[in-house]
Amino acid sequence: MKEEVRLMKGNEAVAHAAILYGCDGYFGYPITPQSEVLETLEALMPWETTGMVVLQAESEVAAINMVYGGAATGKAVMTSSSSPGISLKQEGISYIAGSELPALILNVMRGGPGLGTIQPSQADYFQATKGGGHGDYHLIVLSPASVQEMVDFVALGFDLSFKYRTPAMILADGIVGQMMEKVVLPPQRPRRTDEEIRQQCPWAITGKKGDRKRNVITSLELESSRMEVINQRLQATYREIEKNETRWEEINVEGADYLMVAFGSIARICTKAMEIAEEKGIKVGIVRPITLWPFPKEAVEKAAQGKKGILCVELNAGQMIEDVRLAVHDRLPVEHYGRLGGIIPSPQEIVDALEAKLVAESK
Amino acid sequence: MKEEIIIAGFGGQGVLSMGKILAYSGLMDNKEVTWMPSYGPEQRGGTANVTVILSDERISSPVLDTYDIVVALNQQSLDKFSPRVKKGGILIFDTSGIHKLPTRDDINIFPIKAMEATLEIGHPKAYNMVVMGALLEAMPYKLPMENVIKGLKKSLPERHHALIPLNQQAIEKGRTLL
Amino acid sequence: MDIQDIIKEENKVYCKPELIDDVHMHYCPGCSHGVVHKLLAEVIAEMGIADRTVGVSPVGCAVFAYNYVDVDWVEAAHGRAPAVATAVSRLWQDNVVFTYQGDGDMAAIGTAESIHAANRGENIVMIFVNNAIYGMTGGQMAPTTLIGQKTATTPYGRRVDLNGHPLEITNLMAILDGTCYVTRQAVHTPAAVRKTKACIKKAFENAIAKKGTSVVEIVSTCNSGWKMSPVESNEWMAQHMFEKYPLGDLKNI
Structure with missing residues (x-):
């Protein structure tokens, strides 16, 4: 088709x-x-x-x-x-x-x-x-x-x-x-x-048919020992998600001297910035986290190996940068570039920031 | 092939819909396209602009510093975007209401009398298609007219399809303005 | 003669409704909630709809209603039961959905959800237990607290200049085009209990017939919060509450 x-x-x-x-x-x-x-x-x-x-x-x-x-x-x-x-x-x-x-x-x-x-x-x-x-x-x-x-x-x-x-x-x-x-x-x-929902979601409140006990959907549990068990179950689920569902994209990471980490549409602008930087002889790769939670910390850490520095480009005052820093344990310079209040940075602006914050510093 | 274009003017001039028809026409010609509007209250009276990228390759940034083609439909837009035409690029502007002309000599400048031409046709709403005609004529990438017509069909709701011949006439008129 | 000789099928004139679980209720002795739960359980069982009834419990004293009545339940955030019920009802149109809400839930934090669900004419039943006080949190003022009534947050009595007027939310809901049945009842006498049961049944029949939203307000006591004995509470309710909240149908179409 x-x-x-x-x-x-x-x-x-x-x-x-x-x-x-x-x-x-x-x-x-x-x-x-x-x-x-x-x-x-x-x-x-x-x-x-x-x-x-x-x-x-x-x-x-x-x-x-x-x-x-x-x-x-x-x-x-x-x-x-x-x-x-x-x-x-x-x-x-x-x-x-x-x-x-x-x-x-x-x-x-x-x-x-x-x-x-x-x-x-x-x-x-x-x-x-x-x-x-x-x-x-x-x-x-x-x-x-x-x-x-x-x-x-x-x-x-x-x-x-x-x-x-x-x-x-x-x-x-x-x-x-x-x-x-x-x-x-x-x-x-x-x-x-x-019928499929009844089979696939036996926990759902679909009407108490046949022999099954009633289903109750609630987040309330006043007994602390039971509430702790619920919390532990949630945390176990989160560990499973971290293990199985972390997603990211890498662009020109191998052979690059610098790394940009950016998510969403800003990663697209960074791709253009990467092209402009390359024309100037600056080799920069991009890691784009696709799942922001779970954050691809191992991928960022691996991509950062051998790099001179990381620029986190975000449309905020510096939020994802905290996860990037945790991922690389501050073993290399991690800088932030962002615009606030709804202003979108242009590719050239990002290249300028890369040069000012990392390239100039490492020279 | 890659054309990075911005169309800028007043809200209500049909800037966004012209961009949309251009994007659809590119789509019909099997190009990669992005259409990135300025959005919000400024659509109603203030300035509006739309960035359209047509390319053979996957498009990275939908947001640009400089453009292959700038189409400016008021003084504000001309002032703002004429410095951002790439060297050797194209600047098209409607002379109506313009009191300060662009001064660059490293780009190709096409002043057009789009408002006058529209009044000659007698359909004020066809203004953006007159401008579109000039853009299609000036653009190095030659978009086949049949795909522009297909683009019009795709982007206009069906109840407006009766207006396609008028739009086509406006585009043809625009092509003669350079 | 021991008790087993007395409890024989042929002697039975009254029993626990089959849908009420054999567990201890957390309600205070004398509280109206127990009676209302019993009526709900009886109506659902008598109508034979337990396998397609879904309850939405509130935040308030009835938060644990799901522990007592043997149908599927979802526990809503404070005030949001009508929004939750809206989706449950629209997504499973053969199921019968009711909310069970107190005065704070229905008429303070959840006013918007109550009014709008009723205004959309969602095919749901809204059981509204109005005891003019916040029982669960320790007896603070409710939107329906009477002028002069003492609560933990109106220790000298509710004053119009400080606290505004008691809110007759049920009257508001009666004027909405989405409601088909709005009634105000009580459960302080056997006769009132029988009447209220008939009203709850009618509300469920309306939901099944997709006639729109039915609201059954039950003017109730809170002897703990009011700091009275259950008997005194019933007397005080009849003397003071019914004046502001008169019993009877406000709408029945």
Whole structure:
């Protein structure tokens, strides 16, 4: 079958990908720069075709709690928002993690703090990878650098989320959300039948049929000894995820003198910066973490061997750099370059920063 | 082949949709494409711009410092982006409302009377397609017109497909303006 | 004659509902929750829908409702039960979904979710236990606390100038087009218990018939929080609460 090549925005692509995955429900609330997800879903009317539920909730808070309820029933459900809205969702995300439920959350990041700006940002790295809500939990955090990855990570996010019963987040930024690129959409997968869900998710609240004991989805356990066991189980799951699901991309790492570490769309800008640097005789490679949690620390450590320094390029004041420093144990200079408030650095700016912060220093 | 293009002007001039039609036309010609808009409230009245990259190769950065082609449709955009045309590159600008002309002598400059031409056609909404015609004519990469028509069909909602001949006429008019 | 001689099938006039688990409840003696749980369990069993009923429990005294009534449950964050129930109901349309919420959950932190779920006409039942106080956290003011009523956070009595007015959330929900049935009942006398049971049953029938949202408010006591005996609480409720929260149907279509 010939795959159809389409041109679409990252946000639109997510909507298509959700339907094609066989997603059962989307619950959202408008916020720039991601409103096209809900708009596209409403325009595509998937309830007429696959039977997917699409609902504009009264708030981000309601939307994430709808996701919690839907996930509790074993269905593949998702929400999307942008930074201030994701802050509102943190309580619900913590409940989903604490109740060991699968769900997919898309954050198309904009600049903060507070109401901030609607322009692109990567300033929610800490929030996404270090917890965000209360309690000891992690999300599986996927960082798309292209519209195609926005599509691919919907399926990957759902699959991983169900495999580990841990919520997954696609941590995108306004650039990937708003830009249009070529994209190949996957074929339509059928939504799981209620019977399949009952079999695959025996824990789900689907109605207490037959002999099975009732299912209760809760994150509450007042008895500390039992709560500790639940926490230990969560941590064991996180260790499994770290072992099996760490993903990254390397570009021209071998033979390079310097390394840039960047995620999402900024890694694309770094690729252009790498080309400009090469013309000037500076050999620089790139490691692009694809899973921000689990962070590819071993890959970064390995790639850093024999390098003169690392530049972390981020649309924030220096967040991922902490994980990079931990990965390389500060055995080589690790510098940061970032723009704030929604300004996107140009490739030349990144080359200038590389020269000023690392090349000049090591000479 | 690689064309790195920015189209900049006022919100409401059809800058983003022109970029979209250009991107779709490239897609129909089997090119890699990216379309990166400025977005937000500035779409309604202020300045708007869109970066379109057409290439044979996989495109790295959708955000650029310098461009092969700059299309500037107001003074602000001309001031901002004419210094960012690559040496030997192309600057197209609509003379309407321009009081300060570009001074570079290391690039190819094409002043066009797009607003006047649009008024001659009698369809103000076809303005961006007149500009598109000039861009297609000036661009070293020759995008076949049949693929531009396909691009128009793809990017316009079906209820507007009746307007394709008008758009085509506007593009042809634009081609004569250089 | 020992007790086994008395407990014989032919002598049985009353028993624990089959869906109520044989465990100790954490509710205080005299609390209305136990009665409401019993009614829910009886209605669900009598309607034969236990295998397709899903409960959404709140944060509040009824947080552990899932330990007592033998159906599937999901425990919601404080105030979010109607949002959770919305998705549970929309994604499994053959299932019957109810929320069980207190006054803080329904009318303070969860006002938006309550109003909007009802306004969308979600095919759910909302059981609302209004005892005018925050029981679980130790007797603080609720949105429904009466003027002059003493609580841990209104130690000299609720004052309009400081705390605003008691919120009649059920009246608000009755005017929404999404609700089909809104009623206010109590469980302080055998007659009231029988009436409330009939109301809960009607609400579940509405959900099955997809008529929209049904709200059953149960004006209740909290003898621990009110610092009265159970009997005094019932008397105080009849004297003071019913004046502000009169019993009866607010809407029935």
